[in-house]
Amino acid sequence: MKDQALPGVQLFQMPGRIAMITGGSKGLGYAMAAGLASAGCTPILVNRNLEEGLAAAKKLEEDYSVPARAYAANVTNLIEVESVVEKIIEEFGKIDVLINSAGINIRGAIDELSPEDFAEVMKVNVEGTWNASRAVTPNMKKNRYGRIINMASTLGLVGLANRTPYATSKGAVVQMTRALGLELAPFNITVNAICPGPFLTEMNIPIADTPEAKNFIVGATALARWGELKEIQGAALFLASDAGSYMVGSMLTVDGGWTAK
Helix, strand or coil: CCCCCCCHHHHHCCCCCEEEEECCCCHHHHHHHHHHHHCCCEEEEEECCHHHHHHHHHHHHHHHCCCCEEEECCCCCHHHHHHHHHHHHHHHCCCCEEEECCCCCCCCCCCCCCHHHHHHHHHHHHHHHHHHHHHHHHHHHHHCCEEEEEECCHHHCCCCCCCHHHHHHHHHHHHHHHHHHHHHHHHCEEEEEEEECCECCCCCHHHHCCHHHHHHHHHHCCCCCCECHHHHHHHHHHHHCHHHCCCCCCEEEECCCCCCC
């Protein structure tokens, strides 16, 4: 009797899965949506700018021959997020995957930032992640299946000067991931986080060409370069698919060796 072959790469296939990606129209959010679409998943993009989202969804359909949708919602508004979730469930019957990618960064010394700056970053990065997770949980519990992927950061694990709002928010996302992972595991819902290092996203373009940033990236990462957007896709696909079914409350670093140093 021959041994059964292990499923291997088949575990990464996602036909019939429905994924909601906040902040999915650009940057890492779009890259992850494209990664899931390449595996047959239906990506649903949720951002504040509907036109931007519709254009991104159209490109996903053209590039990967999967249905894609876009909805407008501000993740800091729970009512708006719940409304989008209801629309997705009405059309597709379920939400299998949530990727919480919406986020902002306000940099500066603590005595130069305002309380409003700090509160805004916390509201989007922490409250927005909590809102979207709360909104999809009832449907995932009902189906006894779900994958929630939070976008934390290396700055949720290590510190960096002049980043108190962002580092604080991502540290909170790390702990939210652990707590929610324990809470939802009995329902076959896994909650994990990706901790990206320095990726050249729209958020980082303003500082990318400064001498300080160039020197920092070379010194901080073992690979001595910025991450490319496509390099986040493997981590997202792993955690979103059945390949990552035994991962709960984990922080998957994709940081070019930053935290290893």
